[in-house]
Amino acid sequence: MAQPTTERPAVHRVALVRAPARSLADGELTHLIRKPVEYSKAKTQWDAYVAALEAEGFGIRRVDADDSHPDCVFIEDTVVMLGQVAIVTSPGAESRRGEPDAVEATVLDLGLETRRIRLPGTLDGGDVLKIGHTIYVGRGGRTNAEGIHQFREIAAELGYEVVAVPVTRALHLKSAVTALPDGTVIGHPSLVDNPAVFDRYLEVPEVEGVAVVVLSDDSVLMSASAPKSVALIEGLGYRVTTVEIGEFEKLEGCVTCLSVRIR
Ligand code: CIR
DSSP: OOOOOOOOOOOOSEEEEEOOOTTGGGOOOSSSOOOOOOHHHHHHHHHHHHHHHHHTTOEEEEEOOOTTOTTTTOGGGGEEEETTEEEEOBOSSGGGTTSHHHHHHHHHHTTOEEEEOOTTOOBOGGGEEEETTEEEEEESSSOOHHHHHHHHHHHHHTTOEEEEEEOOSSSSHHHHEEEOTTSOEEEOTTTOSOGGGSSSEEEOSSGGGGOOEEEETTEEEEETTOHHHHHHHHHTTOEEEEEOOHHHHTTTOOTGGGOEEEO
16 A cells, blocks of 8 residues: 655746735835836736746746735745745845745645745845855845855755855845856846856846846746847847836846746
8 A cells, every 4th residue: 555655746847926016116226216117017017927937838826916015026035946945035125024924825835845034034035046056145235144044054954055145236136147047147247246256257238137037948038128138148049038027127126036936
């Protein structure tokens, strides 16, 4: 007779997304000057972003919007996936501290193991850049030393090495750099504190071009606001899908922060 098993079924190629709040225009701003944000335009852009992930074969798991949290659409900041383990974060901005609960409920519902970063530790998922088994974590305005300490302990248990790097010129580490599927870090010179901390580094010509969502070994998703950077990445042999995310860029968001991919 088969033995009962406690193993959880693996979750693969699922993207967690959270619809924009009607209060989106009131989201936090740190480096940019506030510009009017139109909810209906943002919702149309968000729908197209989700459709682009779906077209690439991601199953979509939606978390309901929460109008009391204007920044809730930026779901990346609330949970970090390390394999099949979901690390629920402790957001650095006070206005965002209530966002992770609903996201935690969703990952639990998916059957994933969860861990949690706790205050006084703060850590935003936008500060976490995973390249193979190395995880760069940005120490900046949103992620503090205690948050990195807690994250490092969890990551070490799961077999990852954490490399902490200062972030002083951008909201999050991943507002300054992300990585191509081959592990090359891409960034814009105006945003990166010290490119020498990365093994392989390439400059892109536009600030909106630093963010790529890895879709597969040879394809990425990028913002339509960065045509020169798109051309550069295409020239490296990647297939690039572009999406219009201008309403979110006005709030310091980018393509990575609108979803969390479980691979
Ligand atoms: C914030 O300041 O928290 C939001 N307005 C933007 C968050 C963007 N998140 C990200 O890049 N990971």
